[in-house]
Amino acid sequence: MAEQPKAKHVVIIGAGFGGIRAVRALSKADVRITLIDKHNYHLFQPLLYQVSTATLSIDDIAYPIRAMIKNQRNVLFRMGEVNTIDFERKSVILDTEEIDYDYLVVATGGVTNYFGIKSVEKNSFGMKNLDESVTIRNHILHQFELASYEKDMDKRRALLTFIIVGGGPTGVESAGALSELIYLVMAKEYHTLNFKEVRIVLVEASDKVLAAMPEELRETTVETLIRKHVEVRLCVQVTDYDGERLTIKGGEIIPTHTVIWAAGIKAAPILDKLNIEQDPARRAMVNEFLQLPAHPDVFVIGDSAHYEYSGRPLPMIAPVAIQQADVTAKNIKHLIEETPLEKFSYNDVGSMATIGRNAAVVHMGRIKLKGFTAWLIWSLVHILRLIDFRNRFVVFMKWVWEYIFYDRLVRIITRQ
Incomplete structure (x- = not known):
């Protein structure tokens, strides 16, 4: 035979x-x-920013690889x-x-991608994996603990200044989520702080945020961020950051202990x-x-x-x-x-970004949506893209809890 x-x-x-x-x-x-x-897990990267802003836990957006392939007999996993x-x-x-x-x-x-700026790479926070997102969350929460008993006004303002570099979806979504964490949750708990001293600044090197979006949706995004107390600064290039002072091309210096780098990949x-x-x-x-x-x-x-x-x-x-x-x-x-190969042809499914509660922008073909309807679509799409039913259910319930009670459940500082 x-x-x-x-x-x-x-x-x-x-x-x-x-x-x-x-x-x-x-x-x-x-x-x-x-x-x-x-790693031994699959990561749902689009929601990493929700880990860094205390909405979700790491196990809400990560799922064990072996659990995903356990019923597929022709595959082995090597970590x-x-x-x-x-x-x-x-x-x-x-x-x-x-x-x-x-x-x-x-x-x-x-x-x-830090574009060769070594000081930024050394001292800022990236957001491409679970460890980085948890580090950002711990750092943000710790800045408020430090600020709550800091007597020097200049030092306190530096602790409460948060810079997000990059006007793409990650930067926009991070800025909106951070604003809601600070002004809707933490403002009710830190009674000794004056939240007028808080600054959230979104910095973008080009002349637009969400470059893939139509102009009207980009304008809506900027207007919504401003309403959420986010300073949007366009055509601004970062040249240096030493961990305490961010330097912008032209010489401007912003004292801050928090720079989140979402400017490139x-x-x-x-x-x-x-x-x-x-x-x-x-x-x-x-x-x-x-x-x-x-x-x-x-x-x-x-x-x-x-x-x-x-x-x-x-x-x-x-x-x-x-x-x-x-x-x-x-x-x-x-x-x-031994049959002919198939050429790849991309089907553009559009783009979307959420800016926070009841606020998002969606562009799919000729469809352009903003506000509550866009936010519902964004939420549904991201829930359905999660791998496991448990993850979908838990994330949905945490979003419902936050929506109803204006609360973030994941605010334990695990390391500093």
Whole structure:
């Protein structure tokens, strides 16, 4: 009897939106899958800012990878850090082992881009993972504890000045959530503080926030932030931050102990080790099938891939990674079956951002919404995108609690 051919081995690096989607899209394929990630959980990054502003807990937006794949028999999980990839030997090299592949999917996501400003990288807070978000939450809460008994007015104002750099969705949503934490929750509890001394400043280097939105929605966003006591400063570039003083191009200095950097993202540094062509955001240049041109057995998706749509690189957002994962899974099957590959074509699902209670902006095709209706749509979309029913239920109940009682439940300082 002839020996049956062994199933092809697909290695997927990264358990973010793209990696998990690729695993699921290959669930019925005749392949063996190894999923590699340095963490043992999948993270719902769009709600990280709600951890940093004391709305949600870390387990509300993270879910164990093994629980997600327990019913998928053709996949194994390896927790580990990838050091490099040997394209010639078709091997992924980790700290503890080497894993050979027939086909490789690189979905390693992105990290904070500080644009080479070392002082900012050293002293500000990024918000790309759970540890950073918990650190921000602890720091913000601790600043109010320090300010509550600080007698020096200048020092107290510096403690109560919060700078958010970056006018994209993360920056806008963080500013709105922070404002509501401070003025709707903490103002009722810190009776010795004068909340007129609090400053929340959103800084953006360009002349607009939410650049992907239509002008009228951008204007609504700015107006809403101003109503929420957020100073919006456009065309302002940060040049230095030493942990106590933020320096702006032109020489202005703002005393502050809190700078949250939401101004940029770049591909994970593993790509820098691979001797491949990269764009300024360090993303790998891929062809129309999402392959590395010199290595057709390697696919790169999501924040790791540079793919142009309407003459511009696709944004580094979850819908891009999900759609690319679906096409990649199909193309792996095509390679195995030796049939023509499918070109990737992006379906623009629009963009949305919430600015806080009853306030959001949504742009989908010709549809432009703002206010309460947009906020309901934003809430529904994000609830449904969460992986597990338990997460959806808990997040929904916490949002309902906050909406009714104007309270944030996650305000324990776990470390300083």
